[in-house]
Amino acid sequence: MTAQVLTANGLLDGEVVxxxxxxxxxxxxxxxxxxxxAGAPALAAxxxxxxxxxAPYLIDVAPSEGVPVPVAYRERVRALGPxxxxxxxxxxxxxxxxxxxEHAQGAARSTGRVALIKRK
Amino acid sequence: MPTLIRLDAAGFRLASxxxxxxxxxxxxxxxxxxxxxxxxxxxxxxxxxxxxxxxVRLRSEEPVEPLxxxxxxxxxxxxxxxxxxxxxxxxxxxxxxxxxxxxxxxxAVGEVLREQAGFMVRCGFDAFEPADGSxxxxxxxxxxxxxxxxxxxxxxxxxxxxxxxx
Amino acid sequence: xxxxxYQYDAIDSAMLADRVAEFRGQVARRLAGELTEDxxxxxxxxxxxxxxxxxxxxxxxxxxxxxxxxxxxxxxDVARRYDRGYGHFTTRQNIQFHxxxxxxxxxxxxxxxxxxxxxxxxxxNCIRNVTADPYAGATADEVDDPRVWSEAxxxxxxxxxxxxxxxxxxxxxxxxAPKDRxxxxxxxxxxxxxxxxxxxxxxxxxxxxxxGRQPFLAPxxxxxxPVRHLLSYLQAVLRTxxxxxxxxxxxxxxxKVLVAQLGAEEFARQVEAEWAATDKAAVDLPDTELARxxxxxxxxxxxxxxxxxxxxxxxxxxxxxxxxxxxxxxxAHKVPGYAIVNVSLKAPGETPGDCSADQMxxxxxxADAHSFGEVRVTYQQNLVLPHVPLDDxxxxxxxxxxxxxxxANIDLASDIIACPGLDYCSLANARAINIAxxxxxxxxLPERAEAVGELKIKIxxxxxxxxxxxxxxxxxxxxxxxxxxFYQLSLGGSGEEDASLARILGPALSGPGVVDAVExxxxxxxxRRLDGERFLDTYRRLGAEPFKEAVYADAHPA
Numbered sequence: 001m002t003a004q005v006l007t008a009n010g011l012l013d014g015e016v017v018x019x020x021x022x023x024x025x026x027x028x029x030x031x032x033x034x035x036x037x038a039g040a041p042a043l044a045a046x047x048x049x050x051x052x053x054x055a056p057y058l059i060d061v062a063p064s065e066g067v068p069v070p071v072a073y074r075e076r077v078r079a080l081g082p083x084x085x086x087x088x089x090x091x092x093x094x095x096x097x098x099x100x101x102e103h104a105q106g107a108a109r110s111t112g113r114v115a116l117i118k119r120k
Numbered sequence: 121m122p123t124l125i126r127l128d129a130a131g132f133r134l135a136s137x138x139x140x141x142x143x144x145x146x147x148x149x150x151x152x153x154x155x156x157x158x159x160x161x162x163x164x165x166x167x168x169x170x171x172x173x174x175x176v177r178l179r180s181e182e183p184v185e186p187l188x189x190x191x192x193x194x195x196x197x198x199x200x201x202x203x204x205x206x207x208x209x210x211x212x213x214x215x216x217x218x219x220x221x222x223x224x225x226x227x228a229v230g231e232v233l234r235e236q237a238g239f240m241v242r243c244g245f246d247a248f249e250p251a252d253g254s255x256x257x258x259x260x261x262x263x264x265x266x267x268x269x270x271x272x273x274x275x276x277x278x279x280x281x282x283x284x285x286x
Numbered sequence: 287x288x289x290x291x292y293q294y295d296a297i298d299s300a301m302l303a304d305r306v307a308e309f310r311g312q313v314a315r316r317l318a319g320e321l322t323e324d325x326x327x328x329x330x331x332x333x334x335x336x337x338x339x340x341x342x343x344x345x346x347x348x349x350x351x352x353x354x355x356x357x358x359x360x361x362x363d364v365a366r367r368y369d370r371g372y373g374h375f376t377t378r379q380n381i382q383f384h385x386x387x388x389x390x391x392x393x394x395x396x397x398x399x400x401x402x403x404x405x406x407x408x409x410x411n412c413i414r415n416v417t418a419d420p421y422a423g424a425t426a427d428e429v430d431d432p433r434v435w436s437e438a439x440x441x442x443x444x445x446x447x448x449x450x451x452x453x454x455x456x457x458x459x460x461x462x463a464p465k466d467r468x469x470x471x472x473x474x475x476x477x478x479x480x481x482x483x484x485x486x487x488x489x490x491x492x493x494x495x496x497x498g499r500q501p502f503l504a505p506x507x508x509x510x511x512p513v514r515h516l517l518s519y520l521q522a523v524l525r526t527x528x529x530x531x532x533x534x535x536x537x538x539x540x541x542k543v544l545v546a547q548l549g550a551e552e553f554a555r556q557v558e559a560e561w562a563a564t565d566k567a568a569v570d571l572p573d574t575e576l577a578r579x580x581x582x583x584x585x586x587x588x589x590x591x592x593x594x595x596x597x598x599x600x601x602x603x604x605x606x607x608x609x610x611x612x613x614x615x616x617x618a619h620k621v622p623g624y625a626i627v628n629v630s631l632k633a634p635g636e637t638p639g640d641c642s643a644d645q646m647x648x649x650x651x652x653a654d655a656h657s658f659g660e661v662r663v664t665y666q667q668n669l670v671l672p673h674v675p676l677d678d679x680x681x682x683x684x685x686x687x688x689x690x691x692x693x694a695n696i697d698l699a700s701d702i703i704a705c706p707g708l709d710y711c712s713l714a715n716a717r718a719i720n721i722a723x724x725x726x727x728x729x730x731l732p733e734r735a736e737a738v739g740e741l742k743i744k745i746x747x748x749x750x751x752x753x754x755x756x757x758x759x760x761x762x763x764x765x766x767x768x769x770x771x772f773y774q775l776s777l778g779g780s781g782e783e784d785a786s787l788a789r790i791l792g793p794a795l796s797g798p799g800v801v802d803a804v805e806x807x808x809x810x811x812x813x814r815r816l817d818g819e820r821f822l823d824t825y826r827r828l829g830a831e832p833f834k835e836a837v838y839a840d841a842h843p844a
Binding site: 009011012013014015016050051054055071072073074077078081082083084085088089 | 316317318319322323337338339340341342370384385386387388389637708709710714715717719720723766769770771
């Protein structure tokens, strides 16, 4: 069963955010994990909040050490921050979460990203 | 009837939309009629002798050149924006005004948003059917945002290089 | 200090102020939900604001790559106040800030406008920043100052009501020297200034170049366009494109596709027909305005000095590091006694093209003290102090050393062009910066880099080619293969007057693999080069075979 997390960017500040029980959080370790299609209603709700977030989409994740780690490499970079600046972005704010994401096993194509491209 | 805003020397104001948008198969009636380019190409003389104002509706991919000959007898050209991002009607309007000297109404229809009011006015549009619920005041504000312009366009505003030479 | 660069008059400044007010209103309407994201997106793009991987990115225009020192200080100020203390110079002579908030954007634009800076049309389907030779006004080999014409185009194209919703983006480059430092042939329109046999100044007009998914070198559609007709001719090209460019498929929407589809001859015929029907006098700038613009680029109060500069020569003899800096970064100026000094933003271990706010301020100070307050940005993501007296070059070198900007590697293997890639960009498939850093690391030893000589390595993190990989002597394209980063090598590209598109060498390699491969390519070149041959020359002479073998014969491909 695929596990997914809903992500978006905050409209006002552009920050990467994750959906957690009706609110938007900064770190993926706090995000709600949806199994199968369960993320669809949250996605619809996010799309209906155009003054809160932009470009919401679902990403595939695989749990690792208690953190829903994105399967796609791109989504990992998005959850971490620029890899050449470990002092910037979410990786600097939550070192434990960053370490789990960095060490997690292999990556594959992200369905979330493919959906984004199709929408364009 | 969609909202119609007209621009004249006094500014932007609501106008009554008296034009009948005729489908290609509809019968031509009395009163101002707006027809497709295809229908006009087929029935121009017939329509124009009917003693009522005639207008042509151009889709964004349709050229203005075929209308050139009949422009003096046309009261209206409606240029369609299928999406607000389709920039072809701007060229069409400029050509109608500056190359073909059209003095009738050029109306923006389709996905017409007040954010593009300034550009539309500069290119020679003088009538607008907004798709975003905006009114004449919104259009007046949006179109009046820039005190100067850099280039010559259909609206005849003096460009910066003319202002500088004064 | 009086500036010899175009400075905004009251009208230019009013344009910026009105634009800021307009954007403020648009942002407010977006935040209030009166504009959808779909309606707002082109508006924010036309103010240079992208939604990127980690935050909004703001691309600030640096018209024809020229900055006055107060402007560079203003960019440093924006980096400090609204970003994370640094900026990134791009392959279009612009600067990008990667950590911007939408709610700050109107204030940032207002702050920029105080120094005649803006982000107008740095994105969107409109005419973008016009780039020019970074050595304009300093190089002996130009027939005219290309910035005069770039400024004319800038004004004409700004808020052009007919050409703000083109099928796709539109990029123009202007060059005036036989050596092309702008990659003109790879632009939608490249303009090469030249004198014809009668001595009249004109443009060779090249239309339909571009990189990205389908690279093209622009064919020449007009050999000689008298300079006074520049704008009316551009109008004819843009109008033809606006009317007939494809709008059904974003990947087929650039003018290069239209030109390729019609053929250069037919495209030229359509443009000429449109131009013939144009009221040129209404569009072309009157002589008074051209003179006004030209006058703004007046000559600095240079004090020409013939003969060697004792300070310069002494420093070269005494300090091998300075001598190396002169060899690689310093070029002759058209005025005797002066020099063009390149400032490399490719220090070992740093992100190519990145510059901290402190470094920007320091370069501004050096410009004030030693370069008539002028700084340039090159499309190779470096800076230039264009007018340094030879006597002052040692002091400039010392000043650059103090801020970590004295790397003596211009055009060498470690002077790599790299886009921000997957570390920053939501379009990217792979990272580019780390690859650039790793490759540069292999050539960090200055002796080695100099021994290899001119080698232009260009890295793009995706097919959009912002790293110009199609024009690299070695081009590297990051691809996503089953969710992992792989890199495709191409060889033999050039963005200069001998323009050529790089050709794919073989199957994509892993990150470490491609870094190794570059060393093998260099070894293959070193082992076969003839006297005076650069990497590009040896490749052009021998073809791909020996290089293919060097990389793939016993390598373990992906």
